[in-house]
Amino acid sequence: MEAVQDPGLSPAAQLAAVLRDRLADEYGPGTEIEGLVRLSAGASRETWSFDAVKPDGSRQLLILKRDPMARQVDKKFEGVPEGRLAVGRLVEGRLLQLAREAGTPAPVIPFMLNKDGRTTEGFFSHRLEGETLGRRILREDAYAAARPKLAFAVGHAAARFHGIPLDQLPPMRGLPAAEELLHYRTIMDSFHQPHAGFEYGFRWLEERLELAGERYALCHGDYRNGNIIVDAEGLAGVLDWESAHLGNPSSDLGWMCVRSWRYGYHDKVVGGFGTVQELLAGYEAGGGGRIDEEEIHFWQVFGTLRWGVLCMILGFTHLDGEQRTVEYAVIGRRAAETEYDLLQLLD
Known part of the structure; x- marks a missing residue:
């Protein structure tokens, strides 16, 4: 059954009614919703923050992440792994539960939201206090004591979720490194644009695929500064698992080292806050276990190339008129910056 927006209600009002009914099942009849506000405006998901006021007057601070009510076909990532491997919200919620149980800092996922005629599917999480914006994490005094601990902490957290037994995971798709690399090459070639730096990167990776490693595990898929939440003490949670898939876990560590996620603090390779050795x-x-730095370097190169191709996709999405936004135009220009970053890694 497809969820339908009631034209007589605002999206927030319709959702509040859904939430009252759903949370009555968990906290009891009479549970009220206060402070409902949407935190994101992305086409691929909705994130809402609110307080659940229980019948006894106590509060539970919650986040709801669900699929958008208005069905939108986001074509820009259809042909790349980011689109083909994306998990649904119920799977994402289950992965957060498993990650937390394994020892990864993550929010509590108390229950899910099943799809019906009034809502799409999603999951609820307890609201964590802290900062998610990478630039603020690296610049603000409130996180000065936390920053020196973060590289070690994100390495430790990754080890915990990478170690979740495969037979405990929900059904997920996977992609070997060679096949993933071929997908990105095919996409880049389809633009018919000369990028000698990217071509050099593809050739370099193709000739060194043995460095990718042979491990196979749950991968976060977008593990970087910007998808973690940090408080004054350190790493408070790992967020945004919609790109999770099965693959080589070192890809997560290499992605954390991509220069674009350092927000100007380029002397600290890991997220702008630490070293590869600490990670x-x-x-x-x-x-x-032990991982060779050469393997991390391979995946850092791979991640930089991957980000460059994604920048091209977003740039051409704007130029072709498919979705004209200043954001996509700005990101598209970063393809040249990423090409430079790639050449620096291969020098």
């Missing part, structure tokens, strides 16, 4: 020390301490 790998945390990973080993978390039970992930």
Whole structure:
């Protein structure tokens, strides 16, 4: 059954009615919804923050993440792994539960929201306090004590969710490194634009695929500064699992090292806050085993190339008139910046 927006109600009012009914099942009849506000305006998902006021007057601070009510076909990532491997909201919620149980800092997922005629599917999480914007994490005094701990902490957290047994995971898709690389090459070639730096990157990776490693595990898929939440003490949670898939876990660590996620703090390779040595020390301490820095470098190169192709996709989405936005135009210009970053890694 497809969810339908009631034309007589605002989206927030319709959702509030859905939430009252759903939370009555969990907290009891008479549960009220206060402070309902949408936190994101993305086409691929909705994120809402609100307080559930229970019948006894106590409050539970919650986040709802669900699929958008208005069905939107987002074509820009159809041909790349980001689109083909994306998980649904119920799977994402289950992965957060498993990650938390495994020892990864993550919000509590108390229950799910099933799709019906009034709503799309989603999941609820307890609201964490802290900062998610990468630039603020790196610049604001409130996180000064946390920053020196973060590289070790994100390594440790990754080891915990990478270690979740495959037979405990919900059905998910996977992609070997060679096949993933071929997908990105095919996309880049389809633009018929000369990018010698990217071509060099493809050739470099193709000739060194043995460095990718042979491990196979749950991968976050977008593990970077910007998808974590940090408080004054350190890493408070790992968020945004919609790109999760099965693959080589070192790809997550390499993605964390991509220059674009350092927000100007380029002397600290890992997220703008630490070193690869600290990252790998945390990973080993978390039970992930030892990883050669050469393998991380391979995946850092791969991640940089991947981001460059994604920048091209967004740029051409704007130029072709499919979805003209200033954001896509700005990101599209970053393809040249990423090409430069790639050449620096291969120098």
